[in-house]
Ligand SMILES: Nc1nc2c(ncn2[C@@H]2O[C@H](COP(=O)(O)OP(=O)(O)OP(=O)(O)O)[C@@H](O)[C@H]2O)c(=O)[nH]1
């Protein structure tokens with residue numbers, strides 16, 4: 001399954017974001033290191049389901065569909081906070097990052113209100129730009145540490161066998177870095193790995209981090225009055241990153257009041273239910289109004305955007321629907337549009353076949369674009385929303 005990792009210094013709202021995304025109840029506290037052990041939960045990327053376009057009723061299997069929106073599951077991992085020098089053992093250290101090895105991308109959560117210092121303690125006017133900088137450095141040092149384990153021995157082996165990329169890719173196994181990507185990353189370095197300096201290795205770690213862990217910045221606590229200026233500063237400073245203003249706190253509260261049927265919240269706007277809220281006291285009504293005004297003003301809280309934009313913009317993924325009957329768009333049991341797969345843009349019909357089953361990939365003959373009812377070849381690149389039947393000799 002797709003995996004997103006939540007990262008940040010302590011006390012910025014990682015677990016609040018996690019709970020809002022997954023409907024879990026991880027501990028939240030206004031102090032550093034509320035979270036020690038990782039929290040793992042399921043959230044969803046959302047996309048208009050192909051059922052609307054095809055005018056059919058779907059029976060999802062690996063995902064769910066509500067009001068024409070397909071919810072494709074992704075795993076969210078929330079870990080302890082990172083502090084400066086974590087790689088030297090400060091705070092909770094950086095060992096827990098190993099739980100995020102498999103993540104497709106990171107969401108870097110910062111406190112845009114500036115009310116927490118580098119260690120996550122309450123403060124005034126802290127500049128979140130500093131947080132992003134030290135967090136990137138800690139991630140680089142984490143990868144550097146993995147990379148440089150037994151490096152004396154490995155560099156000699158890489159030198160002898162003349163296959164440094166293969167050896168480095170093995171060393172980083174689990175980080176989703178291919179040998180070809182390593183090859184591109186080491187190109188600027190000396191041909192002899194034993195000559196690489198520490199500085200070279202840190203630069204290499206940075207390059208590998210960029211390749212393997214693309215990230216979005218979540219400028220959280222955006223509901224705070226001091227956040228706006230900091231969000232502008234973050235956007236200005238980190239132009240290469242998607243910076244998304246978020247309010248995990250409001251999102252979490254909205255999911256709760258929505259569940260209690262006090263409001264109708266579609267992820268963007270809030271409609272207060274006059275009937276169920278009529279007996280609430282003034283403070284409660286004001287709280288609902290405050291959340292409604294916030295969501296209406298900003299078009300939601302940014303929290304669902306984190307997941308959707310991570311997959312659809314940052315990772316450039318699309319959703320495709322494998323089926324076994326191209327006329328009824330269903331599987332063998334008659335389930336219509338049963339599965340929705342998140343795949344990288346550029347994925348071919350044959351690569352999709354491999355994702356379904358190695359055997360189906362090995363014995364691939366051709367595929368059918370079920371929407372257009374035309375045959376497509378192994379190398380045909382799939383498009384977002386494609387409904388595909390794979391024909392194989394398996
Ligand atoms: N105003 C505001 N406060 C928030 C928001 N998100 C989280 N908080 C508050 O920030 C504090 C820390 O939240 P947590 O979710 O526990 O933060 P964390 O990053 O998981 O913290 P650690 O587990 O200690 O690293 C709590 O008091 C939350 O209520 C938000 O969007 N706006």
Ligand SMILES: [Mg+2]
Pocket residue numbers: 014015016027028034035078079080
């Ligand atoms: Mg936490």
